Amino acid sequence: MKITRIILHIVNVPERHWWWSDDVYGQPLHQRAEHGVAEVETDQGLTGLTLVGRFTALDTMRQQFETWLGQDVLQVNLAQGNGPMQSAFEQAVLDLRGQALGVPIWQLLGGRLRDRIPVTQCTGYKTPEHTAEDAQWGWEQGFRAYKMKCITSREQTPEERIRYVTDRVEAIHRVVPDMVVRPDIRWRLEEVWVAQELARRLQGHRMDSLESPIAKGAHGGTFSEWHRLRHTIDLPIGDHVGDAADMLHRFQAEALDYVIVGGASHFETLHRSHLAHSLGLGGWSQTVAYGPGAAMGLHVAACMPHLTQPYDMVGPIAWQHSLVNEEFVLEEGSFLVSDRPGLGYTLDRDGVERYLVERHIFP
Numbered sequence: 489m490k491i492t493r494i495i496l497h498i499v500n501v502p503e504r505h506w507w508w509s510d511d512v513y514g515q516p517l518h519q520r521a522e523h524g525v526a527e528v529e530t531d532q533g534l535t536g537l538t539l540v541g542r543f544t545a546l547d548t549m550r551q552q553f554e555t556w557l558g559q560d561v562l563q564v565n566l567a568q569g570n571g572p573m574q575s576a577f578e579q580a581v582l583d584l585r586g587q588a589l590g591v592p593i594w595q596l597l598g599g600r601l602r603d604r605i606p607v608t609q610c611t612g613y614k615t616p617e618h619t620a621e622d623a624q625w626g627w628e629q630g631f632r633a634y635k636m637k638c639i640t641s642r643e644q645t646p647e648e649r650i651r652y653v654t655d656r657v658e659a660i661h662r663v664v665p666d667m668v669v670r671p672d673i674r675w676r677l678e679e680v681w682v683a684q685e686l687a688r689r690l691q692g693h694r695m696d697s698l699e700s701p702i703a704k705g706a707h708g709g710t711f712s713e714w715h716r717l718r719h720t721i722d723l724p725i726g727d728h729v730g731d732a733a734d735m736l737h738r739f740q741a742e743a744l745d746y747v748i749v750g751g752a753s754h755f756e757t758l759h760r761s762h763l764a765h766s767l768g769l770g771g772w773s774q775t776v777a778y779g780p781g782a783a784m785g786l787h788v789a790a791c792m793p794h795l796t797q798p799y800d801m802v803g804p805i806a807w808q809h810s811l812v813n814e815e816f817v818l819e820e821g822s823f824l825v826s827d828r829p830g831l832g833y834t835l836d837r838d839g840v841e842r843y844l845v846e847r848h849i850f851p
Contacts, residue, residue: 489534489588490560491580494553494850495527496540499843501778501807506622508612508806513640516612522845523778524549525811527835528580530561536583537831538576539781546848548572553850561585566755574753579784579831582754586830593787593831597758600790604822607801608635608670608696610774616659623660623667629805632821633668633696633798634660639676646682654689661693668798670696670726678703680717687721696797697724697746714743726771726797732763739767746771746797754788761792770796777803779810783826783833790825809839 500522509515524540540549552573561584571577582593594600609631611622623634636656643649653671660667677683683701704727706713718725719742726746729735738744747769749760757773764771771794775785782803789799801823804816812833817824826832 489530489532489562489584490558491528491556492531492558493529494556495529496549496553496848496850497525497527497840498522498546498845498847499525499778499811499840500845501809501811501839501843503807504805506614506618508802510614510618512615512618513613523781525778525780525835525840526553526576526580528556528584530584532588534584534587536561536580536587537780537833537835538580538583539777539784540573540576542776544573550848550850552577556580557851562588566753569753578754579780582787583830590829592825592827592829593784594790594825597754597787597791600787600825601793602790602795602825604819604824605786605789605795605801606633606798606822607631607818608633608798610635610776610800610802610806612637613640614656616655619656620659620663624663627664627667630818630820632666633670635670635672635696635699635798635800638671638673643676646677646679646685649677650682650686650689653686657690657693657695666694668694668696670699670798672699673701675700675703677701680706680713680720683717684721687723690723695723697726699726699748700728701725711738711741711743714738715741718743718745729760729764732760735760735763735767735769739769744769747794748800749773749792749794754784757788758791761794765793770794772797772799774800775803778807779804779812779816779833780831780835782810782816783812783831786823786825787831809836809843811836811839811843 521542526538528536552571561581586593609626638653639649643652657669724745728748747764751757813836814833
């Protein structure tokens with residue numbers, strides 16, 4: 489079953505108002521980015537869907553699509569990689585294989601470990617008042633965990649940084665006291681004593697963890713400061729890990745409770761999840777994508793053994809349109825994983841036309 493044609497739709501769907509950041513903090517560039525949605529057609533009449541990563545240059549897409557054309561999706565070895573758009577290629581191939589075999593993608597990734605994925609309402613920077621409004625809306629939609637990016641260049645002193653986090657947590661819990669909160673601090677508290685003080689002030693609140701609280705390279709990269717923080721506060725600590733060596737280094741330093749994994753490909757992400765699980769580490773991963781990309785994220789998350797915490801999902805409800813025909817079902821904080829063959833989602837052509845920027849056909 490060979491790839492014969494690729495139709496690339498470059499689209500720009502507006503996000504739901506204030507999903508990421510409010511009018512005070514402004515919408516960052518990555519939330520205004522165009523996305524590439526590709527239909528990958530074969531000589532047997534099947535069409536696969538994939539999403540190209542944000543900020544991928546059109547020339548790169550052209551070059552990579554030329555290498556896709558003519559490939560037999562039932563024979564290609566995905567373990568060998570396929571250039572800078574490896575994850576997009578994997579998704580297209582797995583969607584087509586799943587359709588051909590009549591099985592969902594999660595079956596091709598080794599089998600699912602769960603049929604629903606607990607997720608966060610993953611958001612950006614807002615005032616406390618707008619954070620509370622957003623969290624209340626999310627609770628009504630079915631979210632039970634709220635992940636928020638915290639601390640900008642406006643908050644310059646340790647006290648300002650601490651207050652920015654605590655004010656937003658307190659605002660959330662005044663309106664939805666049972667919402668679990670995960671502040672993503674992006675290493676901006678810097679020092680241990682600041683994170684310790686933040687943890688002290690958050691006592692009594694429903695918290696998932698502190699994500700990325702202090703400088704990554706504290707004490708020359710030995711993670712001794714991360715070790716000290718972890719053993720002096722009651723809140724769990726999570727952080728993004730790079731390759732296997734980075735994960736092992738942090739494990740040996742007893743520096744983390746949770747690891748956030750990712751990779752250049754979906755298989756690489758799964759490999760890192762398996763390594764974390766073998767080390768006894770829990771954690772999560774993340775997806776920031778329109779409908780087809782969000783759907784793929786759920787298939788991968790269904791197979792991740794170390795997924796003990798809500799998955800960061802900026803997807804099905806973040807934008808004004810998902811660009812797919814099928815519904816993403818959210819029940820009590822979890823998205824259901826599709827049992828339909830392949831990706832399980834088909835392109836909503838009317839939606840694509842509504843938000844189309846440009847279209848390219850290969851060859």
